[in-house]
Amino acid sequence: MEALHIQGLKKSFGGLPAIAEVWLSVEAGEYRLIIGLNGAGKTTLFNLLTGDLPADAGSILLFESNVTRLATHKRVHLGLARTYQIITLFPQDTLVHNVALSLLGLTKARWNSFGSLSSALYGEARTVLAKVGLETLAQRPIAEVSYGEKRRVEIAMALAQKPRLLLLDEPLAGLSREERGTVKQVIGAIPRETTVVMIEHDMDTALDMADRITVLHYGRVIVEGTRAQVVADPKTREVYLGY
Amino acid sequence: MKTWVFGTLALLAVLPLGVGEYYVNLASQVLIFAVFAASINLLLGYGGLPSLGHAAYLGVAAYLSALLQLKLGLSHWVIAPLALLGTTVMACAFGLIALRAAGLGFLMLTLALSQVLWGTAYRWVSMTDGDNGLRGLARPAPFGINLDGAPAFYYFTLLIAAFAIWMMARFVNSPFGATLKGTRDQSRRMSALGYHVWLIRWVTFIYAAFWGAVSGLLFVYYHKYIHPVSLSLANSAEGLLAVIAGGSGTLAGPIVGAAIVLLLKNWASAYIERWNMLLGFVFVFIVVFMPEGVVPGVKRLWKRYISRA
Numbered sequence: 268m269e270a271l272h273i274q275g276l277k278k279s280f281g282g283l284p285a286i287a288e289v290w291l292s293v294e295a296g297e298y299r300l301i302i303g304l305n306g307a308g309k310t311t312l313f314n315l316l317t318g319d320l321p322a323d324a325g326s327i328l329l330f331e332s333n334v335t336r337l338a339t340h341k342r343v344h345l346g347l348a349r350t351y352q353i354i355t356l357f358p359q360d361t362l363v364h365n366v367a368l369s370l371l372g373l374t375k376a377r378w379n380s381f382g383s384l385s386s387a388l389y390g391e392a393r394t395v396l397a398k399v400g401l402e403t404l405a406q407r408p409i410a411e412v413s414y415g416e417k418r419r420v421e422i423a424m425a426l427a428q429k430p431r432l433l434l435l436d437e438p439l440a441g442l443s444r445e446e447r448g449t450v451k452q453v454i455g456a457i458p459r460e461t462t463v464v465m466i467e468h469d470m471d472t473a474l475d476m477a478d479r480i481t482v483l484h485y486g487r488v489i490v491e492g493t494r495a496q497v498v499a500d501p502k503t504r505e506v507y508l509g510y
Numbered sequence: 511m512k513t514w515v516f517g518t519l520a521l522l523a524v525l526p527l528g529v530g531e532y533y534v535n536l537a538s539q540v541l542i543f544a545v546f547a548a549s550i551n552l553l554l555g556y557g558g559l560p561s562l563g564h565a566a567y568l569g570v571a572a573y574l575s576a577l578l579q580l581k582l583g584l585s586h587w588v589i590a591p592l593a594l595l596g597t598t599v600m601a602c603a604f605g606l607i608a609l610r611a612a613g614l615g616f617l618m619l620t621l622a623l624s625q626v627l628w629g630t631a632y633r634w635v636s637m638t639d640g641d642n643g644l645r646g647l648a649r650p651a652p653f654g655i656n657l658d659g660a661p662a663f664y665y666f667t668l669l670i671a672a673f674a675i676w677m678m679a680r681f682v683n684s685p686f687g688a689t690l691k692g693t694r695d696q697s698r699r700m701s702a703l704g705y706h707v708w709l710i711r712w713v714t715f716i717y718a719a720f721w722g723a724v725s726g727l728l729f730v731y732y733h734k735y736i737h738p739v740s741l742s743l744a745n746s747a748e749g750l751l752a753v754i755a756g757g758s759g760t761l762a763g764p765i766v767g768a769a770i771v772l773l774l775k776n777w778a779s780a781y782i783e784r785w786n787m788l789l790g791f792v793f794v795f796i797v798v799f800m801p802e803g804v805v806p807g808v809k810r811l812w813k814r815y816i817s818r819a
């Protein structure tokens with residue numbers, strides 16, 4: 268079964284095509300890495316997949332459901348979760364509250380306007396934080412933890428929703444070598460029933476983790492295959508090395 | 511927190527025993543204005559939605575109540591729910607229009623909608639008596655209790671205001687309240703977590719309008735008179751200023767802000783001719799020294815004092 272099927276997807280800003288035309292399929296349970304130079308359209312592609320941006324043309328099928336015109340929150344309820352390249356958390360709130368908000372998003376309790384946030388919800392949020400090694404910082408406000416810890420909270424919030432398809436937008440960006448190792452472990456521990464699509468610039472780390480790799484260039488898929496196939500392809504060398 | 515709440519309530523409960531009728535009436539007005547400001551705070555403080563048209567709900571509920579009493583002679587037991595229902599239904603429609611935008615766009619749309627109502631109240635003389643306003647209104651007498659006396663009306667207002675503020679406190683501290691604050695801080699992130707941001711804002715808009723309407727009923731009961739100025743931009747702006755001055759996004763802030771505005775308007779004007787200049791100075795002082803508002807500002811200064819002591 269395909270977790271994601273993209274057909275002829277296009278997006279332009281003004282007259283400038285950010286996604287010229289993308290055709291892409293990702294099998295369920297696959298770990299896909301998307302690489303490309305700056306401006307290749309990687310994050311725009313993610314924004315189209317989540318519904319943050321409307322597509323100009325083409326279609327997006329998520330587990331065989333056409334979600335092209337579906338609002339972002341509805342796609343999330345179909346099993347889509349993401350992290351952001353630029354960390355997007357609730358800085359005044361604690362780590363546990365951030366994760367609790369993520370858990371609450373998929374429950375009917377989010378419409379409860381008279382009760383209080385349940386201790387069970389916070390308990391579950393702590394369990395998720397423990398999975399990324401942050402349970403001891405649960406009560407700290409986001410504003411008081413390190414950049415690497417914030418990255419892990421981003422991932423924890425996405426994992427809390429037990430997504431079927433997880434989009435990771437440069438999860439290793441800006442991290443120290445030690446932090447990269449920790450985040451890599453967290454990503455490596457994601458269960459295989461979750462399909463992962465990741466954008467990453469840190470090739471040494473990311474290439475090891477991916478089943479298949481897609482190279483995006485000027486809004487088009489130019490190479491796709493296993494690590495060996497992509498590395499051997501002359502188009503990859505042309506894009507990255509210029510010859 | 512609980513000590514503060516019960517202490518304040520106890521103080522308010524004994525207030526009519528220690529002060530004259532003028533101050534009891536002034537306290538009633540502060541309580542009414544506090545409910546109005548607290549309802550604006552739901553939008554501004556917890557939803558990040560600055561409205562300049564919230565007086566629409568106060569005014570429409572007051573006008574509906576007055577018109578149903580004067581034109582149809584209905585009982586207050588029928589009038590009050592009808593006025594609240596009518597205003598809330600109107601808020602549902604206004605919310606559909608105003609929430610097509612956020613930030614400044616939302617501000618301008620709420621202002622435009624309330625100005626339409628204000629203009630209608632002025633110009634529809636056959637219905638509203640225009641600039642003369644509607645007079646000859648009577649206060650309700652729940653369970654036969656006469657509310658014409660200052661203390662009786664004060665206790666009635668205190669009861670309703672305490673209930674209204676408690677209901678609003680429950681709302682912002684609920685799971686839904688947590689989602690509302692999330693939409694204020696990171697609306698895009700909230701969508702990516704599965705929240706319907708627009709719907710959360712719309713529900714809040716209607717809830718805030720409902721409590722604005724409750725303050726409108728208290729307003730018309732108190733004054734026994736209603737004039738188009740109740741729907742005006744000035745009235746909305748005063749409510750907004752009360753929230754900002756007291757501290758938006760806090761439960762006590764709008765109450766303190768309402769007290770500041772009302773006391774300056776009513777009490778200081780008796781002694782100082784240019785009282786609105788004083789009001790301006792007070793706001794400048796607050797913005798300069800406590801930009802987060804009086805309640806959070808005092809808390810901050812108190813913490814600093816304690817840490818030094």
